[in-house]
Amino acid sequence: MATRLVLEDVSLQFGGIQVLQDVSLEVEPGTVLGLVGPNGAGKTSLFNCISGHYRPTSGAIRLDDVDALALPPSRLAEAGLARTFQHPALQLSATVLENVLLGAHSRLPGGPIAWSLRLPGTRRAEREAREEAEELLERFGLAWATHRRPEELSHGLHKGIELCRAMLSRPSLLLLDEPAAGLSHGEVEQFIDSVRRLRDEGEVTVVVVEHHMGVISAVTDKVVVLDNGRELMAGTAEEARNDPRVIEAYLGVSA
Ligand SMILES: Nc1ncnc2c1ncn2[C@@H]1O[C@H](COP(=O)(O)OP(=O)(O)O)[C@@H](O)[C@H]1O
Ligand SMILES: [Mg+2]
CATH class of the missing domain: 3.40.50.300 (P-loop containing nucleotide triphosphate hydrolases)
Known part of the structure; x- marks a missing residue:
């Protein structure tokens, strides 16, 4: 809503x-x-x-x-609430997909500790978040960049990646x-x-x-x-x- x-x-x-x-x-x-x-x-x-x-x-x-x-x-x-920034700050050497996945943290169960331990309940949630991230990248015309790294991409694309990250938090x-x-x-x-x-x-x-x-x-x-x-x-x-x-x-x- x-x-x-x-x-x-x-x-x-x-x-x-x-x-x-x-x-x-x-x-x-x-x-x-x-x-x-x-x-x-x-x-x-x-x-x-x-x-x-x-x-x-x-x-x-x-x-x-x-x-x-x-x-x-x-x-x-x-x-x-989700936002994008005037000057996007992405993890430049992580992949685009990994950057977008950071947007899932606020809505996934267990919090960062459960995530880092990869508890069973988090695995399915992680898989779903990944699928949704891929759908968002597709939707915003960035599917081709999924496995690239932001350091190789233009500023305009950084803005698109940030938008996908924000949208992943639904x-x-x-x-x-x-x-x-x-x-x-x-x-x-x-x-x-x-x-x-x-x-x-x-x-x-x-x-x-x-x-x-x-x-x-x-x-x-x-x-x-x-x-x-x-x-x-x-x-x-x-x-x-x-x-x-x-x-x-x-x-x-x-x-
Ligand atoms: N953390 C801060 N400390 C001091 N001044 C600030 C701070 N953040 C913003 N300002 C001041 O607030 C004013 C408005 O800035 P800002 O909100 O960035 O404007 P805009 O986004 O419309 O360009 C500016 O004069 C800026 O220097
Ligand atoms: Mg401003």
């Missing part, structure tokens, strides 16, 4: 810097929200607040009825941080296709940070624009593109 994500007046300070100020938003289950705004607007910091890596100075974050601020990142992952809430940055034209099309399919299936709520407005228009139901840690506007991608305040924030000049 896809998650309803609610943020109420989330603020975040580091030292004297106000990184986020009173950000509120609501993402309906199974929809795709685009989070856009210039560099330094606070988009990644907002993701870090949702995933439990940063602690907001004030405000509330809920995943359905779960108080996200009461849980550490590992428990939020068990509650269905998330109900997926946060994607600049997934299309550095992708080739063909990879961008593939990515758009994948997110649209996820939305059609309705099993996961997605929040995507992206500068590529073509991607934002193609995949989002709604857009929130951040500037200097505050919400500048909320609406459709089309409305955001045409909003003079948004144009000004991006270009740094009056439109």
